[in-house]
Amino acid sequence: MIGTQRKRPVRRRRGLGRFGAGLIALSACAGLAPASERASEIVAGKVLQPDGTWRESAAVRLDRSGRIASVTDSDDQAPRGASAGAHVYRDAYLTPGLIELASQIGLAANASEQTSPDQMDLSAGAVFDPFDRDSIAALRAGITSAMIVPTPRAPLAGRASVVRTAPGEGGRADVVKLDSAGVFSVAPGVTNTLFGPTSRAGAMGMIRDAVGQARRGEGDAFIRAALGREAGCVVIGLTADDVFTILGPFELAGVVPTVVLREETLDLALAMGEEIAETGYRFIVGQFGLSDRPETLAGPGVLAGFGGVLGFAGGTSADDPDALRRGVALATRYGLDPAAARRALTSDAARIAGVADRLGSIERGRDADLVVWSHDPLRPDARVIAVYVEGRRVYAAETDAATIDGWDDRAGRRQQR
Known part of the structure; x- marks a missing residue:
């Protein structure tokens, strides 16, 4: 997770x-x-x-x-x-080429915002290393692009970017879309006794304040820009309750963020129901493994059945290069339509990442x-x-x-x- x-x-x-x-x-x-x-x-x-x-x-x-x-x-x-x-x-x-979402391919262990939790300064694309062995393994496993995100250790976790796993010209990182989305989190690990917040409630307060300031045209310029574009905000939660809590400020701002959730996807799908299709929610689910419970693996299929646009976080590494495909295959075994599963790896993943005009489908242009x-x-x-x-x-x-x-x-x- x-x-x-x-x-x-x-x-x-x-x-x-x-x-x-x-x-x-x-x-x-x-x-x-x-x-x-x-x-x-x-x-x-x-x-x-x-x-x-x-x-x-x-x-x-x-x-x-x-x-x-x-x-x-x-x-x-x-x-x-x-x-x-x-x-x-x-x-x-x-x-x-497959697209892994909410990925940390090519990012170092310290790719996280810890000292300035009330600012969204850290850019995952700026610290991406295309020569990391995980990046190379991902390419060889058919993953040509990834939406990479900083490790969420602050409520305003940082800026996502879309990168190719293969280095570009001159051996430089090939960044398809720099700072493509703002990442907000109430997942475990965002509290910090030294720099704050010190509690989950404090983390939620920081997100509420940041989004509220952006609505008024104040505060962090990047957050203001992220709220104004499609697929510009990503929210990370551990439970369905986390998601409902964090969605509140965005609903007030008239923004539909992309939701990242591994556990309780089935609970979330059943609670939201038809609202998923009506509001156009996008979900990043996984990573999944053989030890996951059937209800966990059934969640993606139910989300897709209600009209949700799905993509997958895979946890791809040199030690486990097939993690992404395995997670998607498991979700398919537990009810996710195969065509929806293939879209989640390609065209829908590109939509979620905000790069559907360039990647994710075999079409002219x-x-x-x-x-x-x-x-x-x-x-x-x-x-x-x-x-x-x-x-x-x-x-x-x-x-x-x-x-x-x-x-x-x-x-x-x-x-x-």
Whole structure:
């Protein structure tokens, strides 16, 4: 759970083996292929549509800027792949790059606001490290972007940002949207006996005061701006009661924030009911695991059934790169519609992160951040075959399966050497 999860310190550019060395040398992402590996067309047996269903045998054509130019039916009779730049995966599944939400991929353990709890100064995007081993593992697991948030250790926790997990040009962090949302929290860990607040009630008071000042055009300029844009506010709670308490000031301001909740999602869904669809609530749920209770895993399906827009927090790390997909698959087993689950990983996740105009769907004009899978990514045996960022193949499982700290990912294996 965000707010209770302990994050180990980032090891910067250490222990990455040949994989990390290739990252730095090519000033792009791990396993980045040469410039000739930019695709002009990608053909796959199944292509994910924005509604979460599959389109049979389609060709995705890309322009020179790394965006999607068109999506058309593939001619099975034509010998595609003969032309330069055509990448053909006849029996594979093609999706947009997955997006993890409320993530701490690439953030150090101290990426939290502790000394100025009444100001929203800390920007997650400003401290993101694309060379962190968790970022590299996420890319290889098909997660091409993440909405990263500071660890919520203050009621005004900081500023979320959307980043790519692959480094950009020159090895710099590729920030898709800097300071995309303000993060507010009443989760455990926000109290501070030295700097305040010293109680949960005090934390709620800080949030109420900050939102109230912003409504009057006063206080923190970033919070004023966040209240004025869609998907500009994120609230984090531990329980359904936390969520109802923290929503009050935002309702007075006429703002519908994105709700982050792991436990009691079922209770929240049943309590809110039809209000979810009427007000357009967005939810970030998870991370989920095999030890979670059935009612916990059933919550996402009920939220989606009432019309909620879902995304998932996955807790992806180099030690557990498939955490995001596993959590979504578990929710599907307990009632979440498979098409809604795929949207929660892609198009709906992009909506929640505020980047749907660029990421999350295979449509004309979107960035060509794409992943080729052996099977539907909801299946536990699905493995990543290739990853593309802005049309460039940055990872190919068969040729770029170097090790990260001694771990080998080839053909789905995870064996310590």
